Amino acid sequence: MRSLASFLILSAFLLIPAITQAQQVTFGGIRADTKAPVEITADKLNVNQESGKAVFSGNVLVGQGTMRLKAEQVEVQYAKGDRTKISQLVATGGVTLVSETEAAEAQQAVYDVPAGTVVLTGNVLLTQGENVMSGNWLNVDLRTGSGQMDGRVRTILKPGTK
Incomplete structure (x- = not known):
């Protein structure tokens, strides 16, 4: 019985790094009308x-x-071949991406305009209300509001109070 308990505890500790390597996240606020003009x-x-x-x-x-x-x-x-259409925006130096309810900071961001995705890299910090998540890489689909955080993901979640 004691070996079973030790095995379960060891298994839990071995799973933690795998869980924290890549984290699916939902972005209710980091959505954009990808057809809207870019100013x-x-x-x-x-x-x-x-x-x-x-x-x-x-x-x-x-x-x-x-x-x-x-x-x-x-x-x-x-x-390529059409200088009237934007392919990508590559942002560097103190990058901040914000919406009405969320904010993300990183060293670099690449916005693929036709695909409607933003990839943030380098010490990414995401704030969703009181919840905070950090990692090395964040990929956000602006059309659906879904995303994935990867690379030593760390999350601090504040439980709701009544």
């Missing part, structure tokens, strides 16, 4: 006609519907 404001803009890239720098704010993304620099990459 970008910044202190400076550099455009390279040959490469088809535009780099916004200094207090960059990207807005789409109710979603806001803030960073020190955002590179706009256009679709």
Whole structure:
């Protein structure tokens, strides 16, 4: 009986790292109308006609519907063969992604506009009300509000009170 209890305790400790490696999360608030116009404001803009890239720098704010993304620099990459359609936005330097009810911070974010996904990397911190989750990588589907946190995931959950 004692060996069974030891086995169960050991099994529980072995499962904890597996559970904390990847965590599915729901984002009720980090959703965006991916068809809405993307508005970008910044202190400076550099455009390279040959490469088809535009780099916004200094207090960059990207807005789409109710979603806001803030960073020190955002590179706009256009679709190959069509410089009127945005392919990706690559944000670096103190990246913050916010919605009405949630906020995420990271070192970098890549917004794949046609796919409607944002991948945040580097010391990701997600706040949902009083709940906090951190990890190395966060992938958010803006259309569905679903996401996955990966890489040494740590969660602090505040139980509801009556």
